[in-house]
Amino acid sequence: MDYQAYFQSKKDAHLKELGELLTIPSISALSEHKADVLKAAEWVADSLRRAGMENVEVHPTAGHPVVTAEHLHAPGKPTVLVYGHYDVQPVDPLHLWETPPFEPSIRDNKLYARGATDDKGQMFLHVKAVEAILEQEKELPVNIKFCIEGEEEVTSPNLPPFLESHQDQLAADVILISDTALLEPGKPAICIGLRGLCALEVSVHTANTDLHSGTFGGGVPNALHALVSLLATLHDEQGRVAVDGFYKGVHELTPEIREEFAKQQFNEDHLKQTLALEDLYGEEGYSFVERTGARPTLELNGVYGGFQGEGTKTVLPKEAHAKITCRLVGDQDPQDIIDKIEKHLRENLQKGATLQVKATEKARAFTIEPADPMLQKAADAYERVYGTRALFTKDGGSIPIVETLSRVLSAPAVMMGFGLPDENLHAPNEHFNLENFDKGLLTIVEYLKSL
Amino acid sequence: MDYQAYFQSKKDAHLKELGELLTIPSISALSEHKADVLKAAEWVADSLRRAGMENVEVHPTAGHPVVTAEHLHAPGKPTVLVYGHYDVQPVDPLHLWETPPFEPSIRDNKLYARGATDDKGQMFLHVKAVEAILEQEKELPVNIKFCIEGEEEVTSPNLPPFLESHQDQLAADVILISDTALLEPGKPAICIGLRGLCALEVSVHTANTDLHSGTFGGGVPNALHALVSLLATLHDEQGRVAVDGFYKGVHELTPEIREEFAKQQFNEDHLKQTLALEDLYGEEGYSFVERTGARPTLELNGVYGGFQGEGTKTVLPKEAHAKITCRLVGDQDPQDIIDKIEKHLRENLQKGATLQVKATEKARAFTIEPADPMLQKAADAYERVYGTRALFTKDGGSIPIVETLSRVLSAPAVMMGFGLPDENLHAPNEHFNLENFDKGLLTIVEYLKSL
Structure with missing residues (x-):
């Protein structure tokens, strides 16, 4: 047979x-x-x-x-x-x-x-x-x-x-x-x-207890504000990762490599339709195939803090958390990237907040x-x-x-x-x-x- | 007796x-x-x-x-x-x-x-x-x-x-x-x-499904990035709410009112100690008692999206959510504030994301x-x-x-x-x-x- x-x-x-x-x-x-x-x-x-x-x-x-x-x-x-x-x-x-x-x-x-x-x-x-x-x-x-x-x-x-x-x-x-x-x-x-990978878990703490947003709101730090404003510094307006030295070891695309990517004839409109995307998004100057195939990323996989239930809870959360992964290319070293991100986070942390960073995964x-x-x-x-x-x-x-x-x-x-x-x-x-x-x-x- | x-x-x-x-x-x-x-x-x-x-x-x-x-x-x-x-x-x-x-x-x-x-x-x-x-x-x-x-x-x-x-x-x-x-x-x-109050629930959507951060990361919008960068625009670096017109109807503190507040002899150091605060935080130029007693706020009570479990999940979440409340003072009108925040959010939303805003509570x-x-x-x-x-x-x-x-x-x-x-x-x-x-x-x- x-x-x-x-x-x-x-x-x-x-x-x-x-x-x-x-x-x-x-x-x-x-x-x-x-x-x-x-x-x-x-x-x-x-x-x-x-x-x-x-x-x-x-x-x-x-x-x-x-x-x-x-x-x-x-x-x-x-x-x-x-x-x-x-x-x-x-x-x-x-x-x-x-x-x-x-x-x-x-x-x-x-x-x-x-x-x-x-x-x-x-x-x-x-x-x-x-x-x-x-x-x-x-x-x-x-x-x-x-x-x-x-x-x-x-x-x-x-x-x-x-x-x-x-x-x-x-x-x-x-x-x-x-x-x-x-x-x-x-x-x-x-x-x-x-692509390689590194993963970080980031936590921000501001107080030893959740606080009433009426009694304390506007007068003490809010862990969510601290985290959100910190995470917003990780990218610039051109979609690039704004961490100092992040792109070290990333090889720029040669015309030959761009040609090889172009051979795939990837249909970006079809992708948008399939996933109901309003628009693509990413580093300026690269196609989707180039962005995902040859460029590194820093992505938020999870962010959470405070009240998530039905209705309203007027609380100032004492802590907030983010899960981050980076995709790495070329000669980027996972530990080096983790160190640079941690340094960036510490430098940009707002007054009144403390930061914990835990690196969980690393691969070249x-x-x-x-x-x-x-x-x-x-x-x-x-x-x-x-x-x-x-x-x-x-x-x-x-x-x-x-x-x-x-x-x-x-x-x-x-x-x-x-x-x-x-x-x-x-x-x-x-x-x-x-x-x-x-x-x-x-x-x-x-x-x-x-x- | x-x-x-x-x-x-x-x-x-x-x-x-x-x-x-x-x-x-x-x-x-x-x-x-x-x-x-x-x-x-x-x-x-x-x-x-x-x-x-x-x-x-x-x-x-x-x-x-x-x-x-x-x-x-x-x-x-x-x-x-x-x-x-x-x-x-x-x-x-x-x-x-x-x-x-x-x-x-x-x-x-x-x-x-x-x-x-x-x-x-x-x-x-x-x-x-x-x-x-x-x-x-x-x-x-x-x-x-x-x-x-x-x-x-x-x-x-x-x-x-x-x-x-x-x-x-x-x-x-x-x-x-x-x-x-x-x-x-x-x-x-x-x-x-x-203080008065208004409450909003904000949602950002970017795709019709959660996506793998390897296959798609760096090439499509991430709902968490869109939400975090949007929320970070709500305050300026002086701790003020950065929404246009937010402070309309807020009466500036007179020396007499400041004197009345000062009579409370509020112990800010004791507050910091009790709540284990690294520092106080809020609008520059006001004491804690003034900030919470006579100034309006915009607070994040909850933010969530993506993976929150143990370990790592390399996902690009298709949606992310925030719960916001404002404390209002003076003649601030709750509906007017809600309208202004919604306008601010729509104007600052990143490409590739859609926004839903729901107002849930209002009080003068x-x-x-x-x-x-x-x-x-x-x-x-x-x-x-x-x-x-x-x-x-x-x-x-x-x-x-x-x-x-x-x-x-x-x-x-x-x-x-x-x-x-x-x-x-x-x-x-x-x-x-x-x-x-x-x-x-x-x-x-x-x-x-x-x-």
Whole structure:
């Protein structure tokens, strides 16, 4: 049976199996879901065993476990390490989900669930591709290893030491990752660059208790005023980050790079329409693709303080909080950026307020060479399945572990993504278009057989 | 038995009785507490009946009920209308309460509970003062009416029409209100001015869904950035409200008024110490007492948007919200101020964001003449109990209904407060110092007998 017919005959069973994994709320950021994250790890391990992988192990870490497996019966052939993650983002605001995030539901050939595309669904493709080849041909064309973690959505704090201590066990000729997206339906892409990340939690305190806005209003500091006026200093009117030295290490775009970005023919009007944007916004002088692919950012992910309930509460809040992340490019150093932001915040803090800054995550940006043969063969595989060669793109997101994986294991990382840009990853109504579920399985099989 | 001995003998019973009322979570702002607010109204009515008041009624309104009662057996004597409220503020942040807000607890001669001082505790003093005189002397020295409402903390939307339609029933020579504070322990004060209030809810929207900060960050608007930069424009660097025309109708302080304020000998250092303030904050050129007593404000009571949970969520929120209240003085018109703020916000909104503004509450500022004999007799009553004459002060808070009561019923309003400025009204750990519970009862008896 050819692989297309094989996958068609298995489709219902595959979706049912993936559905089991998607019902597990493995939210790595929330400690109350620790048991769920472990349950998802065990599920992945079982699924690898059922696929025919050997030496499947669930390794405890200081945080959530790492699942590894191997199948090393192709002497002289390259070794492929598949990396993925079974943890997912939080789901709030819950009321905006059309169907519950952990009750998978198929509508309009799209599978809706938290983790459907990021990354349970995409990771699952590799398990089923390996299973398919073993069932059809009784052997694999390459040596295969899996390393599936449960902390990607909290920036993989425990994977780097795990990689260091398991360097031999995980050694490979290429690292294969499906956690990115096509450019648009039918237009495959391989991401050859990822932005880095740093995260800060900022708190402002002004008093030891919340105060009545009548008795004290106008005479004492208000933590929200202090925070809001402080956060407003972080950008200038041209949309640039106004932190001194922030752009150090950022390479200006050359005409050649701008040309490469232009090849994507990205439709900004379509984006505005899809997301109901009044307008795009960002650094002056750059297109959307340039802003998200090659420019760093400083974004407020959450701001909160004072009364949020129904009605009015005439209170002066004693504290206010912000969660900030930066996307980094080029040679920006995460710790250096954190230090500069903290310095900026301290210098601009209003009288009467105290400031706490906590740095929570750090990762450098990542790039690989377009000429790498492992990458070129991936583009070939896409071409055979999609009928069009994959473009090489730079993605605005961060998969901090990619840079670490590639560096520690001294192997190129091929980011063979099968998502789509509008699949609401990290937002309500995350989904995975099943056309790319089908083609993803075939593309992975093609790639493994081509190595 | 003299009144001091009488109240001493009844103290445990009084506190137990007040404790019953304090266990009812009559939060008028939250619709889920509607039944509790009604329960508190019924409790107040029963308590008035037990005290010997007549024609006790619980009047339904479009919101929460009004409780009225009367005792009109002193022909030729003045009629006193006691106003108070049995509703309370919300209690969040709940985790900062040392004991639960609706489980009254006495520590260090202070009664802790939501509503202990604002206003259940203070309102209760009048019920017990009347009961005491009736028990001791079988008759009252004046005619007394009560009007106790359940919507003061949501700015009394239904009391004004109720007053209009019950003008005859509520007609009085003086309106007596205990919902303010002494200057400090042992230093009584009668508030002769209150600030007005207007409230706005502001929302900013930028997209139809939350977005991934990697894929979209730096290229689309972020609702939090739009809101924060907008809110930061509301004040200038001198702490003044930067809304065009905001200060229209605000009377500049004359040297005479400044002298009156100075008489309070307010200890700013002590305030800083008590509230652990790094520094005071406000309009340049004014003292704390002037800022809160005679200057208008614009305060952020709540700001929220995006992720507030544990850890990091790399999201660009599609919406962000702020709750704003202004305290008004002089001839500032609440609707005019709301219009000016909305205009300011629309003019300063960043590209790519849409704005919604909802005005929720409106009240004008209030003042009365220091020479009013009803006020002077109140100062005398304080002097006999506290050994020191009450100062006439202006309070920064708003009891919007005071201006309406005085205007509709054509009677002076005497604000005979027994709270203290640090009793955490509207904040966690609200309490009522029992020294003023005892002295409050005696002062009210003295006052009624002096009229």
